[in-house]
Amino acid sequence: MSGPANFADAPLDDSLAHRLIEKAGLADVHDKVERGERLGFDDGLRLFETPQLAAVGWLAHRVRTRRHGKKAYFNNNLHINYTNICQYSCKFCAFAAKEGEARGYLMRGPDIEKKLREYDDLAPTEVHMVAGIHPSMPYDYYLEVVRAAKRARPDIHVKAFTMVEIDHMLKVSKKSEDEVFADLREAGLGSCPGGGAEVLVDRVHKAVFREKIGPQEWLDTARKVQKHGFKMNATMLYGHIERADERVTHLVKLRELQDECGGFMAYIPLAFWPYHTDLEHHGHVTTGWMDLRNIAVGRLMLDNFANVKAYWIMLTPESAQTALSFGANDIDGTVTEEKITHDAGTTAPERLNRNDLMRLIREAGYVPVQRTTTYEEIELAEGSPVA
Template sequence: MEALFARTGLADLYEKVVQGERLSYDDGLRLYRTPELTAVGALANVVRERMNGDATYYVRNLHINYTNICNKLCKFCSFYAPPGDPRGYVLTPDDIVARLAEHRDHVIREIHMVAGINPKLPYQYYLDILRSVRAARPEAQIKAFTMIELAQIARAAKKPLGDVLEDLKGAGLACVPGGGAEVFSDRVHEELFRAKLDNEGWFQVAREVHRAGLRSNATMLYGHIETVEEKVKHLLHIRELQDETKGFQCFVPLAFDPARTELEHIPVTTGQQNLREIAIARLLLDNFPHIKAFWIMITPQIAQLALWYGADDLDGTVSHYEITHALGTASHHQALSHQELLDLISEAGRVPVERDALYNVIPEQLAVGGQQSAKGSVSLRVLSSSS
């Protein structure tokens, strides 16, 4: 392996990675600019296996988008309908319960709820949908509301965000997804999503979320107008916040899908781009326990390959996803069966580990997690809700 890094001019970065030394801004730029993607992936795999061995996490989940009405008008979004648009919808608590009933025969560990920023929804609505979901599927954990949504919910409540978070937790909120971060760049914010919470606002909400004892993910939307420099700064900003709060459990690189957006002229991301983003995230975010390859946005095949480029999580079964259709279909039904997930992971030479929304290993999967893989025994590092 040393010969590979010597040949590609990355021997010094290999030494840093092996020694557990934190990579710098300049190191991040080199990782983006080198043409040697295989070497970048090999570096990321060193970190991936040091932190998680061969374990690859997945969750049996269901996504619910409770409204597509949004007043933020982001240029990269194909999901939203502006207020007053006849395409807009709002799911009532009963609608959501009915959707859950469609999956009554399926195991669901995590219910993931995010949506547009609908200024007409009252505070009580958010509490009601949480309580309805918890009553309908008490065994499932609810992951809901991006930092952008939480800012709007606090606005609707006319209460401090800390108090709102306690109310939401009492209604059933278990953890928070990481969407809405996009790219932490004032330039990109001004050009693409100027009506949305700015970078510092996102950080302030995240701090409050973590202070309330809720864990969250973090994301980065790539493949639009962002620069390499902006992406490295984004990753380092998130790393600094994790040093401060220790509240992030997973980082999710999100590939931009230009279809039906104001940026439709931009080409879709390539497999090489997707693998590079995952690998660099694993290398720079040394304090994040998990890196996810979100198969809906990059295809199951690239996500499978990403398990050797730094990713240790494939997300889950999903079943219904309206935000984007990066797999080239107009259908909202985008799902992998439990067996298909197991097969994807096993075929890649990794060990499937079923988790819940907080990365607690599901007991019946412990035997699977302890199997021998092609590379030997697996050491599981499980992030519990209290760690």
Template sequence: MEMLDLEWVRKIGLDDIYEKVRAGLRLSIEDGERLFACPDVVSVGALAHQVRTRMHGRAAYYVVNQHINYSNVCVNGCRFCAFSRRKGEPQAFQLTSSEVVDKVAARRDDRITEVHIVGGCHPELPFGYYEEILCRIKQLRPEVLIKAFTAVEIAHFAAREGISTREVLMRLKSAGLDMLPGGGAEVFSPRIRGLLCPEKLSGQGWLEINREAHELGIKTNATMLYGHIETERERLEHLAALRRLQDETAGFVCFIPLPFQPANTGIEGVEATTGVEDLKTIAVSRLMLDNFAHIKAYWVMLTVKTAQVALHFGADDFDGTVVEEKIGHMAGAESEQALTRAEIERIIAEAGFEPVERNSFFERLAPQVDEAV
């Protein structure tokens, strides 16, 4: 393994953290604060790259997936969200269950392995709508894994239906749900949630629903929305809370740091994150989350070029082909709407890594010779 220059590490005051990383010891929140404070982002990245290389070698993962947003009508009104609308407002939309299934059917000939479905907390859609979507997609493409509905949506379904979140999860699993995405975590800090999304499920509630999912054998992802009004300490407390739950359940598959996209949101005076902040946040996440196997560089929000560099800063996953992603783009994301398998493999290879196609659970898939998607 390539080593950092010890004299330089000592000079920038990270020698004890370096020794912890080499020994595979857990970093503290205070260690994380020092990493964020370090002006040498390349050295912080090099520490994270050591961990990433130890875990995955030169492999960089991607998935051939399809995103479907079934509706942006939402009761929560989060200030940081440019995606949601109230019912009847301009740009509000809601797909019928048949329209959702038709989107999957339209790509029936593509070798998609994951369908990713999320939407707003709609005030009127019955729970049967969501069950029907899952059942019909599984009937249409039984080989495809369905990653659908954040913990926030799960809580909303339970409240609307008058049942427990555990029962919601059990019924969705019976209907065909394979995994939960990690959205809705934002930053767990009660201060932040009180200011930005007081109507939304609490951070503790998000963790509890993920714990329930893990207990039921449903794997989940985890996210953090950073770069708005949170402090670095609050970011680190968020990571520590995820790490504690992972210690208990081992149910998280991947962590996705999401840079806040300020365009068209209700938060004024906040600038978009810089590349340095994005790379440092990914690196610190890799170093803090010692019990998470995978860190994703979500190119939709980072841009392809930053995500490519992020593979040298601790990230080992590039996400996937992604078709029709609306949430990040309605908030001003300027990345492409989709990439082909060939494009992703070229981007990963040019960064110096081995492209590895995976499924939702990071199981390696056999290489494909066709480039249809």
């Protein structure tokens, strides 16, 4: 007996999906999705709260397929977390160390160059660099971080700095906003990964990351980044103390900023890993159920975002693969040496090679497409290096 090889070929029988949608009380949401209408706050809340996850996934899969067909993107990238020394103490963070602590480290320009040259054979197209907020490094240090990467690999796209780091630079530079962004461009910054938002709600900010910038400052900084012509991504850290309505608020705020500026490339829900954090005692690892739902609701609410990424480092490769059928169209990249989530206990490996990523995508029934950071498609030459 032959049947569909995978979920992408036959995600869910349409009549069964419609029965589930009816049962979930989501017929009106379904109609909006079919008409391409924007979903409201209450729709988002119902999508988070209904027990019918398959119905939510089916709706998100419709939207994902409409936009991207069977394509699933990945890239050849590597991560450099250039320092873990941080003046802040976010409760969900296992990565940060205080100045003078034995586990603290700080990479200078030559260290970054050396690290990038170690991976010459992998032909990365992107380096992703984020770090702690060092209490005493001057503004020039941030420019040096970018310049060092470009010295080692002039053709690499430098995607660096959360909005927390950008805000910090703006404050310590003693320069105008225009000058800071001009300096960053001249140094070689290509785009920003967009982290540091966590959940764009004051209650969560006060409770778990009160020392660093809050929701309004994050949005204001992202607006500045985009108005100065840099593309960026947007993340949400879920699975700690936030409520469903707060996740919807976060998504609506991102959607509003995207309407205004249009500079977000991808939405990336980040699963919280609690180990070694101050939230470990009442935290638990997110479930596949929650991970898939966050991907799916993000895809449905963010109608003005082109891409939704299943970041395998936090989801695990297995869940990221499944997420491709729940609204995600991107599985991130080879990564290599990620520290932040590994310090918090993720069970994902530190890197996957390009063949691993392509196998995950193909097995789920999708067509792997290597992309640049800014989502241009890259033709793979025969015999390209296996990063």
